[in-house]
Amino acid sequence: TANRSPPPPNCSREQRALIQAILKAYERHQIPHDVAKKLLHDQYSVEENFLLLTEMATNQVQVLVEFTKNIPGFLSLDHEDQIALLKGSAVEAMFLRSAQVFSSKTPAGHTEVLEDRIRKSGISEEFIIPMFNFYKSIGGLHMNPEEQALLTAITILTPDRPYVKDQSKLCTLHHPHEPQYFARLLGRLTELRSLNHYHTEIISSWRVSDHKFTPLLCEIWDVQ
Ligand SMILES: C[C@]12CC[C@H]3[C@@H](CC=C4C=C(C(=O)O)CC[C@@]43C)[C@@H]1CC[C@@H]2C(=O)c1ccc(O)cc1
Numbered sequence: 001t002a003n004r005s006p007p008p009p010n011c012s013r014e015q016r017a018l019i020q021a022i023l024k025a026y027e028r029h030q031i032p033h034d035v036a037k038k039l040l041h042d043q044y045s046v047e048e049n050f051l052l053l054t055e056m057a058t059n060q061v062q063v064l065v066e067f068t069k070n071i072p073g074f075l076s077l078d079h080e081d082q083i084a085l086l087k088g089s090a091v092e093a094m095f096l097r098s099a100q101v102f103s104s105k106t107p108a109g110h111t112e113v114l115e116d117r118i119r120k121s122g123i124s125e126e127f128i129i130p131m132f133n134f135y136k137s138i139g140g141l142h143m144n145p146e147e148q149a150l151l152t153a154i155t156i157l158t159p160d161r162p163y164v165k166d167q168s169k170l171c172t173l174h175h176p177h178e179p180q181y182f183a184r185l186l187g188r189l190t191e192l193r194s195l196n197h198y199h200t201e202i203i204s205s206w207r208v209s210d211h212k213f214t215p216l217l218c219e220i221w222d223v224q
Helices: 013-027 035-040 046-069 078-104 109-117 125-139 145-157 168-172 181-208 215-221
Strands: none
Touching: 013 046, 013 145, 035 046, 035 109, 035 145, 046 078, 046 109, 046 145, 046 215, 078 109, 078 125, 078 181, 078 215, 109 125, 125 181, 145 181
């Protein structure tokens, strides 16, 4: 793609292959066109918005599992660990994905409609504010596709372990004037983690008004 930057020269061959594999998997990480189209055409009731977001969330989890399976080495992990990593990071990966969608230049109209539907889907204002603050703070990083893909892979693979150091090499190269760029990137992951808490509240407030989730969301978030 046009905005794909050249791989950093001081990356080893296998690191370069790893970055390319993750980037390729990430670029297949798309919401089906018909779901995105519904965003623009379906009705605008709170219930309709919730159902649309539920369908998007369900799609997102399926796409996330496919992306994760294509991260080199993931499938050689112990099976229980694979499930634990996915369950532990699904919410963060989803909010990271939505932040990347809001900060990318998706076709005009999509993000406005999407934002409008999120604001009118029964999520209370006290969770909307941190959510959109996070979107702004991710947008401010101007991540390129490699960084977005790597950050998603980091979020999934190391929910609680110290981060691998060589990602910083890639970031330093693309942001030479900002030596602390990688630290800023990791700082966003801390902010992202706080959204887990809000998400639990969002889900339980929807459950109170007996909203239905899909089986996949129930399974990955231990709902119902
Ligand atoms: C996270 C979210 C569901 C998934 C949405 C996200 C907004 C934007 C998106 C963009 C996507 C793309 O273009 O690829 C994939 C889906 C996501 C990532 C929503 C904001 C709030 C909502 C939510 O928390 C929610 C949770 C459970 C539900 O049943 C419904 C919504």
